[in-house]
């Protein structure tokens with residue numbers, strides 16, 4: 143009886159430890175994702191007409207439609223500059239800082255398409 147209780151306690155402790163390890167790993171992976179840029183979020187921004195203070199009703203997707211509009215883009219192109227050019231001209235929005243989360247997300251969405 144007493145021994146059984148002890149065994150149960152051990153199992154519960156093991157489960158708690160496993161749970162903590164999972165939480166820890168999840169925290170690390172979300173932090174890494176955030177600092178790298180999230181392509182899923184970039185995809186959402188891509189069709190957001192209010193991106194970076196855009197003054198008109200235009201979103202990136204209007205001029206770059208389709209499933210993977212940047213399939214043939216080269217990683218060597220100045221992607222951040224091009225993104226800002228498209229934000230400030232057609233969207234009439236504000237240029238994004240290179241290390242802003244929105245720039246990282248857009249960039250990772252675009253680069254995730256190139257093979």
Ligand code: HEC
Pocket residue numbers: 188193200201202203204205206212214215216219221224225228229232233248252
């Ligand atoms: C009014 C139309 C228009 C809108 C809106 C627009 N773009 Fe563009 N974009 C262009 C044109 C034109 C080019 C140059 C020709 C090309 O490469 O397709 C271009 C080029 C690009 C390129 C380089 C493509 C390549 O293969 O070299 C990227 C990346 C890009 N745009 C991203 C964006 C993003 C991100 C947004 C939204 C913030 C956006 N564009 C909004 C018209 C637009």
